[in-house]
Amino acid sequence: MLKTLAKIGYEEPSPVQKAVIPIALTGADCTGQARTGTGKTAAFAIPILEQLDLDFKGVQAIVLAPTRELSEQVAEEFRRFAQDFDCEVVTVVGGRSMGPQINAIQRGAQVVVGTPGRVIDLMRRGNLNLRDIEFVVLDEADRMLDIGFRPDIEKILRQCPTDRQTLLLSATMPPSVERLALRYMQDPQRVDLSQDGISASETIEQFYATVDEERKLGFLVRLLLKERPQQAIVFARTKRGTERIYKHFADKLPGVAMMTGDLQQSKRDRVMKRFREGSVRLLIATDVVGRGIDISGISHIVNYDIPEYHDDYVHRIGRTGRLSSSERGRAITLVTREQGGQLTSIEVRVNQLLNEYKLPDYEAFQSRGPRPKVNDSRNRGKSWTID
Structure with a gap:
């Protein structure tokens, strides 16, 4: 041995x-x-x-x-x-x-x-x-x-x-x-x-962002443009939500894939193979991949929907934080103003306060002005703008 x-x-x-x-x-x-x-x-x-x-x-x-x-x-x-x-x-x-x-x-x-x-x-x-x-x-x-x-x-x-x-x-x-x-x-x-392990302060930076529900998709677009992840998983709570996010990105960026529990096993295998190889850089998924997927290149986890149970948060963010010793993973959770209690439960679970994540050029709330344009032309074409 x-x-x-x-x-x-x-x-x-x-x-x-x-x-x-x-x-x-x-x-x-x-x-x-x-x-x-x-x-x-x-x-x-x-x-x-x-x-x-x-x-x-x-x-x-x-x-x-x-x-x-x-x-x-x-x-x-x-x-x-x-x-x-x-x-x-x-x-x-x-x-x-x-x-x-x-x-x-x-x-x-x-x-x-x-x-x-x-x-x-x-x-x-x-x-x-x-x-x-x-x-x-x-x-x-x-x-x-x-x-x-x-x-x-x-x-x-x-x-x-x-x-x-x-x-x-x-x-x-x-x-x-x-x-x-x-x-x-x-x-x-x-x-x-x-x-x-849960605090993971040495390997994972943990953030939350308060965003109105109807503005989360636009926020996600700007977040990815700002962060330029090496590889990212975006977690949604439902199959329908996962499909909606995937469809928004699929015709704008290469290297985007989707994973839900009812996907045929052969398709799941192909997606995970491409993800491990790095040809898939953005994976939109439900919690079917929240456990046991050991891929070292994941730089970012985005909780598009806050997990229903705080233990699921631990499993989701465990997908990142496995880069080289000089790099740290990032976990960013989108939270509506009504979900403060769930955020507190997560902070108690991981025994630390999450830092607030802000996009200076983006209005996250409907009350602060007209809804921003989500279909940014910079996302169109065959090459990754998130590079």
């Missing part, structure tokens, strides 16, 4: 890795809470690979994640750490043909990474047996519970041996996750790095 880590350029463990890996290597159950993007995957992948019986061809570890994208990302990280091991990792998610997944399990895959729904499907078909499981990981447990996976998670855990090791990793630890840990884990040791 040390040889592999040196090969892929790991020099120093992150705080969550430094805290979780020694505990996991003892075989104890552990819950780890840290901001998204702090290296939680390595914190459980490395100790699991160290303890697997590589001579046994059968499923020994299962990792559950809330989304297909996160599952595939986690599996890829596992494979990267396992490049010098005789270990097969299989991803089992919906939206993919079941045949190759079944074949990989039958060939003797030792690690299964997937979404609870597809795992249940394979169990019901008799293609996935959990009797030899020694390690269970619940990755982004809070998000899995948010989207209704609790019954599936409990069904899967009940099929695993009781003497397994269970690791639970999450950016937040609401009561629902605490109850899950209490019921299915044995005296778990707790690692809580949430306060250090």
Whole structure:
């Protein structure tokens, strides 16, 4: 493992890795809470690979994640750490043909990474047996519970041996996750790095801007022209809102894409591939990409709609702040005058006051004059004006 880590350029463990890996290597159950993007995957992948019986061809570890994208990302990280091991990792998610997944399990895959729904499907078909499981990981447990996976998670855990090791990793630890840990884990040791990670004062500058609802689109145009982001994600709350913003930019700028939960998996894959490659520079999305997308080039997060829950704010801004040590990410949240209470909840959650963001040449309120022209001619054409 040390040889592999040196090969892929790991020099120093992150705080969550430094805290979780020694505990996991003892075989104890552990819950780890840290901001998204702090290296939680390595914190459980490395100790699991160290303890697997590589001579046994059968499923020994299962990792559950809330989304297909996160599952595939986690599996890829596992494979990267396992490049010098005789270990097969299989991803089992919906939206993919079941045949190759079944074949990989039958060939003797030792690690299964997937979404609870597809795992249940394979169990019901008799293609996935959990009797030899020694390690269970619940990755982004809070998000899995948010989207209704609790019954599936409990069904899967009940099929695993009781003497397994269970690791639970999450950016937040609401009561629902605490109850899950209490019921299915044995005296778990707790690692809580949430306060250090959430403030993110060293890597993310956090701002708010007060804008009338009907003026937010124009404000966003001017904001992007001013900031000239390397790569940006604009988060909207609804599919309809996401589509409206996307349509406004799609015919004015190259490198714009949209991501919503009901987008076909093949299209989601293409969008994320282009985003990782850098050909997509502006991604308009719902919270489907608020978790587990590890892309280092994102310089800006814009919360076009303030998150409904303050925990979602933590996950959204975790997409940025991963640039080089000399650069800092920026998170800018648009807030209407009626949403002051939600802004306060966010500030309490991250334990800091957000700075006010202003555009000196832009009137953000209807009462201060006529609505500004949004379709600025500078945005037209094939080249990026946000460069």
